[in-house]
Amino acid sequence: MLNFNEFKKLYEGGSAISDSRPMSQEETKLTYEWIVKKIYPIFGIIDKIDAKPIGSYGKKATGQTSGDIDIAVATDVIAGNNHISVNSVLDFVEDKLKSLGYDTSKAKGFNQVSFAVPINGNYANGIGQVDFMFTDSLNWSEFIYHSPDFSKFESKYKGLYRNILLMKIISNAKRKTTKITDSGETEEYESYVVRLNQGVVQVTKSFKGKTGLVKNANLLKDQDKFITNTPEEVSNILFGPSVQPSDIMTFEDLWRQFTNPKFIHKDKFNQILKEFIQQIKITKVPIPTEIEFEYPNFINENLAIKSFNDYLNIR
Secondary structure (H helix, E strand, O other): OOOHHHHHHHHHOOOOOOOEOOEEHHHHHHHHHHHHHHOHHHHOOOEOOOEEEOOOOOOOOOOOEEOOEEEEEEHHHHHHHHOOOHHHHHHHHHHHHHHOOOOEEEEOOOOEEEEEEEHHHOHHHOEEEEEEEEEOOHHHHHHHOOOOOHHHOOOOOOHHHHHHHHHHHHHHHOOEEEEEOOOOOEEEEEEEEEEOOOEEEEEEEEEEOOOOEEEEEEEOHHHOEEEEOOHHHHHHHHHOOOOOHHHOOOHHHHHHHHOOOOOOOHHHHHHHHHHHHHHHHHHOOOOOHHHHHHOHHHHHOOOOOOOHHHHHOOO
């Protein structure tokens, strides 16, 4: 489960390797080429087939720096190549890199191993951080970790904005009460949630406690049901078959579909927008100008703040 600091760090960047330094765009390119030659063969990884750079790699303007290189890696490929279970991949990769002398840092919440590499393949240039982000589907990871190409001015906003709104729509789209108390209160409900390394999952949550209903619903883990990690199916859940993944890759794209009068979940529009604004506030990033101009009343409302996990529904 990701907590608030982990989620924010995921989209804003951050150093898990203490001696690493930011890299220029040319350095990230040359360092990635070194990784393909030196690190991939250790685990039997084939570039662009078993692993791909994601996020902002190659998408920043000249003069900007990158704090790390994020690479989505197919979990099942690592497991198969090295004759281990899928659940052992995280520990196996970290232990192998450590045995070869690389500094590492493991983050189970991200399903990620960070490690230090020589920038441009030469330690005299300093150390850069690489994040292996293990995934069930490279296609899904490219979609959910997508970052706009700022060198081409594709968006004003980081991928953080797009994904918070996407998660809010997903979690409200299929939410339904499955049990109520004798007094008519919700005791149990189902909803879809986004798990970053897995896809969309239907979860069941219960407010039932030992002595009555509790304030925050508890996840009933044994009732999780995988729904999809196919971007086309996700866009269909969000907006119907007329909208394709390519239509919702930036915040501006997603906002355009969300505010379209034909939005298929428009009966939940107010709730989604309220939750999105609340999340933006507790994430401590600026509110998008589109909302300031079009829906100022939502910003000024005295909205109750829930817990971080209630917002993102990540378990």
